[in-house]
Amino acid sequence: MTPRRTYHLILWFLLLTGLTSDAQQYTLPLNRTLQLEVDRGVALGDTAAHLGLKPLLQSELDLTHVFRYEKDSTKYYYRATVKLFRDNLFIVDQPNFKATLDPLFDLNVGHDFSDITGLQDTALIYTNTRGAVLMGQIGKAVSFQSFIFENQSHFPTYLTDYIDRYEVVPGQGRIKEFNVNEFDYNSSYGWVSFTPITPLNIQVGHGKHFVGHGYRSVLLSDAASNYPYLKAHYNALQGKLHYDWMYAGLITLKRLPRGEVPESLFRRKGLSMYYLSYVPHPKVEVGLFEAVVWERVDTSGTRPLEAAQFIPVIGVNSAIQGMDAHNNTLLGVNFRVNPLHQLMVYGQLALDNFNGKVGYQAGIRAFDVLMPFLHLQLEYNRATSGTYAATYADQSYTHMNQSLAHPSGSQFEEIIGAVNYRHRRWFGQVKAHVLLHEEGTAGSLTPELVQPGFPGVSQTNIIDAQVGIFVNPKSTLNFSVGFIHRYWKLSGVDHRTDWLYFTLRTALFNKYYDF
Template sequence: AGLSDLLERNRKDPAKCRVLAFTARAGEGLLSPCSEHGMIPIRRSLLPLAALLAPVLMLHGQQNNVPLERDIYLDLDRNHARIDTTGTRRVHTGMRPYIESRADLTHVMGYRPDSSRHYYWATEKLFKEHLFIVKDGDVHLTIDPVFHFELGQDFNDPTEFSDTTRFYHNARGVSVRGDLGPRFSFETTFYENQAIYPQYLYLYSQRTGVVPGQGRIKGFKNRAYDFSWAQGNVSWSPATWLNVQFGHGRHFVGNGYRSMLLSDNALNYPYLKFSLLSPNGRWQYTTFHAKLNELERLPTGEAAESLFYWKRMRVHHLSVDLGRVQLGLFESTIFRNIDSAGVRPFEPMELNPVIGLNRVVNGSDGDWTNILGADLKWKVTDRLFVYGQFAIQDADRQAWQGGLRLFDLFGRDLHVQVEYNHADPFMYQARPAVMAHHHHGQPLAHPMGGYVDEAVVIVDHRVDRFLFRAKVNLATYHVDGADSLNYGSDLLKPYVPEPGPDGPVVRQLTFLDLSASWLMNQMTNMQVQLGWRGRDLTNAPAQLQSGYLYVAWRTGLFNRYYDI
């Protein structure tokens, strides 16, 4: 009966009818109401299977992005680790976030069926469903509160800052997601925040003017910050092979924890994106145009608050699926659009849709900042894949990554990730500094900038609604002993080496992140979490150490990178 109702509701849409009827092959029994579209009777013995598959298949009509958050992509990465021997489940994983219609959403947080029973409206909404749901034919709308309420204490900062400060994060917002028919979707999310962070994050925000990956700061009650941010997009797929998005958000290239090409570490930015998928799913080509900001403002005018200097970025990514192997080619180009003399003439190459052509025109030392790269993923087994990246600005400035992901270790819901990252000195820097590979003072690739080596190990274990995570970062990075020096780690300085007699200050970072969470509602990744973030930094002042114990009640729809 459930499948019959589903077919009846979609009888006027040939594409949906064919997908639904395909889940139950021909045979005697129930006649599909899609017969007007040339479909055939549905076999009764397959109705239970079809009823189970139909909701999953229907999800693939949505064009929204899957929220770019690690807990959610853990399920996706496990699905996409399976070896596809038939060529019917190709999913290109090198460019994120995924479009829902192109991802395998089976058993993915926020999309999987929830059979738990709740006998009250309030408990249904708190533990199982979206807060508000509107369904009217092909129109589907959800509205949810998003928030982050956290209290903590830093036990490893010996300074007065920790003794006299109570740390907290108070964030409130709303998330709206909708589908207007099978081809058009939209989403919007807004957060308003007040927070006091451990001192190393406080000092980082003082220097860059932003909370890592979240918002531009304003002072609030002594040591607190007030900041807000928003993201959203409209997504349109006029055909299965084309998706067009206009939005304000972030992207991530690769299959690792970090990306040496483009990560979601920095603030959101406005973009216009086109993504093309071949008919057989063998290749996917993505290109988008984005507007990036600098920390410096334009001269004061009539406006109460001047705009920031801006630049634009064009990104190309070509992904080819070769069965067990996925290969991606990457190019990003940053164009300067405004300087002290005013707005520059429009550069036609900003509209170039062809990967590699900007490099040919600009070379490795032209006026634009151009990075070429590649990413690789090899499925060794259904539970193991290895991955890597390579990025290059010129012969002297390169970066690379190597790693592996292992799923369901010992047959349980236990997952392991091991990764190593390296960036040469002056990687991502530019001459002048405003043309560097950063946005609003934050790196667009590795959050520590250049001249860094880092090993990352992550272990995730799930037991029913509980998630336990342990992550350790071991990094060696180099800082300038004075503002007048430049050894190639600080992206806010120009690509002009300024060595000193003693060399750079070498620091060893050990960052331990432990957490235990209970999942309240999968629709917004609502969790109650207890955690510890320990930061030990050698050859550094006491205020840069941290041992932060916290408890939080939060929703999780984006990544936070505090391991810097």
């Protein structure tokens, strides 16, 4: 059978099966502002929901009172204002095919008032991001989303140092440097979501995931760069039980031998992820987590895929291999409890082995404090030395030199406090971090990148304040003004950042520059 014929058969299969399902299969963007509104609805209501593994399927959520999905009752008199303030830019709406196309951009300009480099008086801190997002639905069972970005940036000194060291913009793409301390990089997201029968959803794409109910995760975070993946999701017991299996392809940014090709490939590794979630009561959710990082390259070259990587049952690989096997295994528990109206208590435990390599999280969130949409959060995170690392460095719990859990990797302790508020289209946030991190030790996730001569425990204090307005909630287009104060010190050496910025952007995804 030719590839063209196979393609048409698959397309017809998706079209025909798409006529039998009953809901859109889009996923909710990994955006903290949207997630806060979903969590608020669950805390204030009595509907059972699984919130532990994100991105969430929109078909499994009540989005009636979530800001981006609320009906806009404002009366507009011109087509241009409708497009600017309410609708998607381009819309196709046919009986069995729907699609929207919108521009994506992040135009950010600012200044670091504490910059002591030679560029302090001349260089603007900026990001110039241009892109587009295409979203569509075939029938009722197939949805697709595609995002592509091209970026140029000049970052504050602490981010520039990070990028020079790890060769990647945090959570985004590999870099190509131009001019002085300016970077060109791109990133892309995309997936197809298919629900052949109501309990089963299958996704194939290029993106990232988050396990947890807090700001950070010690199990799996969206702070690292995107990866290709195949994911299956199943719900049972009338929605009380959810089960997810995912296989993802990771890379290390270390090259294989070049051979005869113009540019050698990066060393690869595989990730199998399993998550079993149970909601016995609308106010209680418990999840079991397992992740295995598989070796794909050894001294003899690229290894063939092991059949065990595709076993779709949680716990089997850990039971067979144990915690100290050649492939790196991480086990965990994730939970939330809503003991009182408007209150959520949550936490995580990550177990790397039985010799003290652990990570854990404890947090509390309060919704609608004193007034609607005023939310408070307090969170504690910690990981001991060597957690997520592996005997073989390539098997560490990382992707593109970035931790798949907390951005600081291991050997850290952190407290986060946050206040969020929204009134109609206006929003504001104040967030504070205190982070203690043991630097330059053998337990690091990427030991080949440790800078010698800087051991000790660093302390980072961050205050991040932002206020803005949503121009178009549907596209998440917003304008904001923000200020980030960051103070880092270690063994008598310190560095300060006072970054004022103005941003016009479509904020569909989280960015983590707070480490």
